[in-house]
Amino acid sequence: MFAITSELNDEMGIKQYKLVGEIPMPLAGKDSAFRYVFSPFTILSVRRILAKEMPDIVHAHYASHYGFIAALTNYHPMILTTWGSDILINPGQFRILRYMVQYALKKADLITCDAKHMIKSLEKFGVIHSKIHLIYFGTDTQIFNPKQRSTELRARFTFDNSPIIISLRNLEPIYDVETLIKSVRIVLKKVPKAKFVVVGEGSQEMFLRGLAEKLQVSQNICFIGSIPNKEVAKYLASSDIYVSSSLSDAGLAASTAEAMACGVPVIITDFGDNKEWVENGVNGFLFAAKDTNSLAENIIYLIDHEKERTKFGEINQDIINKKLNHLKEMAKMENLYEVLSKRSTR
Helix, strand or coil, rough: CEEEEEEEEEECCCCEEECCCCCCCCCCCHHHHHHHHHHHHHHHHHHHHHHHHCCCCEEECCCCHHHHHHHHHHCCEEEEECCCHHCCCCCHHHHHHHHHHHHHHHCCCCEEEHHHHHHHHHCCCCCCCHHHHEEECCCCCCCHHHHHHHHHHHHHHHHCCCCEEEEEECCCCCCCHHHHHHHHHHHHHHHHCCEEEECCCCCHHHHHHHHHHHHHCCCHHHEECCCCCHHHHHHEEEEEEEEEECCCCCCHHHHHHHHHCCCCEEEECCCHHHHHHHCCCCCCEEECCCCCCHHHHHHHHHHHHHHHHHHHHHHHHHHHHHHHHHHHHHHHHHHHHHHCCCCCCC
C-alpha cells in the first residue's frame, strides 16, 4: 500500500479514522518499483484522492518509495513511518534512492520509527531529534498468545513428539534463511528427530530447497510457503523454538515479537535493537549473523533443556505484554494524529 490517508471525526467525542485511499505498488523488483514511483499516473492518482477527500493527515510508510510519492504531493500534515531497509540499506545502493529518502524526510512533518538505533540513522540524514518519534508496531496479544497452541497442527509435522523449530522470515537474501538450513545438519547430528518448519516465500525458495537436498536434511525440513495471517499465531504457539537469521532489522521483527507473545523462546541475530529485547540465557539467544555453528549450538541447547524453554517463553510473553502491546503503541500514534490534525490546512 502506498499511503494511508486518515480522516479524524470527533462527533460526540468519538474518534474515528477512515481509510480514504490506497494505491498498491509492485515491489517485486527494483525496476518495476522505480517505474511505478516515477510514473505520472501514480502522482496524479494520489493527488486526485487527496483533492477529493481532503484528509486531515497523510500517513506514508517506507521512505524511499511510498514516502517519496507522498512528499511529491506536497500535502500537509504528513507523517512518514520508516521501516528499516528504506533508511539503512536502500540509500547506499543507488544515489537516486538516497535523494528520494532525503526529500521524503525533509517534507515530512513528523517521522516515526520502531527502533532506537534508527533515531541516530535518521539524524545522520539531517532530521532534527524533535521531529522523530519512537513508536513500535506492537503485537496484538489477544491474537498472539500460548492459547493458540494446536496439537493437531503439531501432529501434521511430527508423530514422535519431535521438537519443532520455526522460521517465519521470507526467502530473500536479506533474511539469510540459508544459515538456518546449514545449521540443520549440525543439529541433526545431536538431535536426529528435530523438525524445522520454514514459513514464507521468495526468490531463494528453489535455492534453499536444493541446499536442503544437497545437505541431505530435506526430510527434516518442511517448506510450507506463505500461510494466512489468521494461521500465524497457531503455527508459532505450536512450535518449540523460533529462529530469525536475518541480516538486518530495524526494531524487533514482527514475527519475533509474535513468537515471544506466544510464549516461545527465540534465537535471533545480534543486530540493531535485538539486544534490547533478548538477553542471552534469560529469554533466548543472540548469535552473530551467518554464524551457523553458534545458531546450531543454541538450538541444541534449547532442545535439550525443556525447563529453560518454558521459562524463556514465559518471560517473553511478559515482555511483549508490558512493553510491546499493539494497543498501547497505537494509542501513541493516535495522539500524534490528534496533534497533527490541528495543523490541517483544509
